[in-house]
Amino acid sequence: MTEYPDNLDSPVLEPPSSREKILEVAEALFAANGYSGVGMRQIASAVELGKSSLFHHFPSKLDLYGEVLDRVLERLEVALGEDDEVRGRVTERLEHWIESAVATMAEDPPAARLLLRSLVDEEPFPPLELAPAGREALPFERRLDRVINRFRALLEEGISEGVFRTVSIGDAIQTVIGVIVFHFASGDLGETLIGEEIFSGVAVERRRREVSEFIRRGLMA
Amino acid sequence: MTEYPDNLDSPVLEPPSSREKILEVAEALFAANGYSGVGMRQIASAVELGKSSLFHHFPSKLDLYGEVLDRVLERLEVALGEDDEVRGRVTERLEHWIESAVATMAEDPPAARLLLRSLVDEEPFPPLELAPAGREALPFERRLDRVINRFRALLEEGISEGVFRTVSIGDAIQTVIGVIVFHFASGDLGETLIGEEIFSGVAVERRRREVSEFIRRGLMA
DNA sequence: GTCTATACGATGATAGAC
DNA sequence: GTCTATCATCGTATAGAC
Numbered sequence: 001m002t003e004y005p006d007n008l009d010s011p012v013l014e015p016p017s018s019r020e021k022i023l024e025v026a027e028a029l030f031a032a033n034g035y036s037g038v039g040m041r042q043i044a045s046a047v048e049l050g051k052s053s054l055f056h057h058f059p060s061k062l063d064l065y066g067e068v069l070d071r072v073l074e075r076l077e078v079a080l081g082e083d084d085e086v087r088g089r090v091t092e093r094l095e096h097w098i099e100s101a102v103a104t105m106a107e108d109p110p111a112a113r114l115l116l117r118s119l120v121d122e123e124p125f126p127p128l129e130l131a132p133a134g135r136e137a138l139p140f141e142r143r144l145d146r147v148i149n150r151f152r153a154l155l156e157e158g159i160s161e162g163v164f165r166t167v168s169i170g171d172a173i174q175t176v177i178g179v180i181v182f183h184f185a186s187g188d189l190g191e192t193l194i195g196e197e198i199f200s201g202v203a204v205e206r207r208r209r210e211v212s213e214f215i216r217r218g219l220m221a
Numbered sequence: 222m223t224e225y226p227d228n229l230d231s232p233v234l235e236p237p238s239s240r241e242k243i244l245e246v247a248e249a250l251f252a253a254n255g256y257s258g259v260g261m262r263q264i265a266s267a268v269e270l271g272k273s274s275l276f277h278h279f280p281s282k283l284d285l286y287g288e289v290l291d292r293v294l295e296r297l298e299v300a301l302g303e304d305d306e307v308r309g310r311v312t313e314r315l316e317h318w319i320e321s322a323v324a325t326m327a328e329d330p331p332a333a334r335l336l337l338r339s340l341v342d343e344e345p346f347p348p349l350e351l352a353p354a355g356r357e358a359l360p361f362e363r364r365l366d367r368v369i370n371r372f373r374a375l376l377e378e379g380i381s382e383g384v385f386r387t388v389s390i391g392d393a394i395q396t397v398i399g400v401i402v403f404h405f406a407s408g409d410l411g412e413t414l415i416g417e418e419i420f421s422g423v424a425v426e427r428r429r430r431e432v433s434e435f436i437r438r439g440l441m442a
Numbered sequence: 443g444t445c446t447a448t449a450c451g452a453t454g455a456t457a458g459a460c
Numbered sequence: 461g462t463c464t465a466t467c468a469t470c471g472t473a474t475a476g477a478c
Binding site: 037120122130169170172177180181186193195214217 | 257340342391392393394398399401409416439
C-alpha cells in the first residue's frame with residue numbers, strides 16, 4: 001500500500017492539534033472577557049488540559065494573547081489583500097473592501113471584539129508612544145498598520161480623482177472602523193436592536209448592504 | 222454672624238470629597254484597563270489613600286464599577302434629555318442629538334471607553350439574557366435603554382414622515398453608536414490617524430462636522 | 443475616615459515525574 | 461506532551477485601633 005504523507009495541507013483529515021485548540025478557545029474567552037479577565041486555568045479547563053500543558057505550547061500568557069490577536073489580524077489582512085487584485089474603479093474597490101471586512105468579522109464571531117480590544121485597551125500592550133524605551137511593534141500591530149494604510153491609500157485615490165468628497169481622511173477611517181467593527185462586537189445589545197442573531201446569514205447580509213450604502217453615501221462627491 | 226449651610230450645590234467652593242476623587246480616578250483606570258485589569262490597591266494608591274479606605278466608601282469593587290458606569294451614562298442621558306425640549310423638525314433634532322452625544326464624549330475622555338466596555342464586555346456584568354435566574358437590570362443598563370429608545374423613536378418618526386430613508390432601524394442605531402463612541406474610545410490609534418490629540422478643540426469640532434455630515438447623508442431620503 | 447494587619451482564594455509560572 | 465506539586469504574588473475583603 002502506498003503511504004500518504006499527512007502534511008499535505010488537507011484540513012479535512014487532520015485532527016486539530018492541541019495548539020490550535022488552545023488558540024481557538026483562548027480567542028473566544030479573551031474576546032468575551034479581555035486579557036486580565038481570563039486565567040490560564042480557565043483556558044486549560046476549557047480545552048480539557050492541565051494548566052501546565054498550556055505553558056508547554058506557549059511560553060507565557062502574554063505570548064498566547066499576542067498570537068491570538070495576530071491570528072485574527074492575519075485573517076483580516078489576507079481577506080483584504082485579495083481585494084488588492086481587484087483593479088477596478090475606486091468605488092468598486094471600496095465596495096469589495098467593505099464586503100471583505102464584513103465577511104471576515106462575520107465568519108469568526110470573536111474577531112470583532114478582539115480587534116476592538118486591541119485598539120482600545122492599554123493592557124497588556126500599552127500604546128507604542130507610551131511604552132518605556134520605545135518597544136518594537138508587535139506582529140499584530142504591524143498587520144494593523146498595513147491594513148489601515150491600504151485603506152487610506154484607497155481614500156486618497158478616490159478623493160484625488162474627484163470621486164469621493166474631500167473628507168477628513170483620518171476621521172473617515174475612524175468612521176469606517178467604528179461602523180464595521182463595533183456592530184459585530186456588540187453582542188447582546190446588537191441582537192436586541194436588530195431582533196435576531198447578529199451572525200445569522202440574513203443579518204450579516206443585511207448589515208453588509210446597510211453599511212455599504214451608508215459609507216457610499218457618506219463618501220461620494 | 223450668619224451661618225451659611227455648605228450644601229448649596231456650589232461646586233466652586235466645595236473641595237472634592239474622597240468619594241468623588243475615587244470615582245474620578247477609578248473612571249480613568251477602568252476606562253484604560255477594564256474591570257479586572259484594575260485592582261483596588263491600584264485605585265487606592267492613585268488617590269493616595271489606603272486600600273481599606275475604598276471599602277469604606279464602596280461596599281465592593283463591583284459597586285464601585287457599577288457607580289462609575291452609571292455616572293457616565295447619567296451625564297449622557299442628561300445631555301440628550303435636554304435635546305428633547307428642542308421641538309423642531311426631525312433633521313434639526315437629529316443634528317442636536319449628534320451634537321450633544323459628541324460633546325458629552327469629548328468633555329469626559331474616559332467616557333467613550335467605559336461606554337464601549339459596558340456594551341462589549343461580558344464581565345463583570347453578563348448580558349441580561351445569559352444571567353442566571355434573570356437578574357434585574359442595573360441602573361446604568363436602564364439609562365442605556367432609555368437613551369437608545371429615544372433615538373429609535375427619532376428615527377422612526379423621520380422615516381414615517383418620509384424625511385429619512387427606510388433604513389434598517391437596528392442597523393442604523395448600531396452605526397451611529399459605532400461612529401460616535403468608537404472614535405473617542407480609540408485613543409492612540411485615533412491620534413495617529415488624525416495627527417493630533419483627539420480631545421483638542423479643533424479635533425472635536427471637526428469630528429462633530431464630519432459625523433454630522435456622514436449620518437445626514439446616510440439617513441436622508 | 444483613614445489606617446495597619448490579616449485572611450484566603452486565585453493568579454502566572456516553574457520543576458520534575460511519567 | 462501531559463501531568464502533579466509547589467512557589468511567590470496579587471486579588472478582594474474584613475477586623476479593629478486611632
